[in-house]
Amino acid sequence: MKKPAALYIHIPFCSHKCLFCSFAIAVGGVYHANEYLNRLEWESSLYKGAHLDSVYFGGGTPSMLSVQQLGKLMMIVKNNFYLNDNCEITLEANPESIDILKARAIKEMGVNRMSLGVQSLDERYLKFLGRRHDPGQATRAYDILRQAGFGNINLDLMFAFPSQTDQELETDVGAIASLASEHLSLYTLTIEPNSRFYTQALKLDDEEKIAGHYQRVCGLLRDHGFGQYEISNFAQEGFQSKHNKNYWLGGRYIGLGWGRTAFLTTGVIGTQGNFRNILMPSSHRRV
Ligand code: SF4
DSSP, rough: OOOOOOEEEEOOOOSOOOTTSOOEEETTGGGHHHHHHHHHHHHHTTTTTTEEEEEEEESGGGGGHHHHHHHHHHHHHHEEEEEEEEEEEEEEGGGGGGOOHHHHHHHHHHHOOEEEEEEEEHHHHHHHTSOOOOOOOHHHHHHHHHHHOOOEEEEEEEEOOOOOOOHHHHHHHHHHHHOSEEEEEEEOOOTTTTTTHTTTTOOOOOOOHHHHHHHHHHHHHHHTOOOOEEEEEEEEETOOOOHHHHOOOOOOOEESSSOOOOOOESSSEOSSOOTHHHHHHHGOOOO
16 A cells, blocks of 8 residues: 555543543543453554554543553564655644643654643633643643644634633733644534433533624634644644645545544545453443
């Protein structure tokens, strides 16, 4: 497979479940990480020699893995795939699971782009979402990534919290944009089946208000120098994500891991791999 593709590797471990989350995750399952990596190694070998323009380690929380486990993950990729020149390699991190030693190690492994799950710098809304970090931890984690030498950082930004006021929105977006990351991914809070908010029957604000807030966020980010290159992604000049654009343009991708999908030439192949049993013993399953 010389025609380049994007590679997504799902690392499903999380320390807890955020209240809005409906992703395939394994809370408390990180002690299975070595076994999981062995299965990823086997699964990668099925695509051996494929050429890649981008790699994305998503979650879950990839930064929960130890430095040794992250090293093995990178080795699996390098041993099984051909990384094209300027291959974009992104790893997702949560503010509470990154420190300077881990950040430096991730940089040395060859990861050249970090995505930090900030979501908000408003303490009240972070608690509302069930996040484990506070605003101070988020900004410290961002500084740590800079100290480690990362020059390409994405921050996740969420809005449309029930009763969020115009002023709260503007303050939050302004605070996150002022960190001057290279990229921002925007998420509207939605209530998905299988999330805690769904079981709580949480009600969102009306669509007209949310649409107005979306337009406001787009305008604020433009004022901070971010160009919008698709519905929910914004970047400084020269920092649009190759990986995001590949999905957006219907390009080829390979997905590995528990919550994987893949699209090569004939369609989507495979969802929810055979990792379920090793990862989700009933005693650790969370809904
Ligand atoms: S939102 Fe992210 S960190 Fe929170 S539970 Fe879901 S995958 Fe884990």
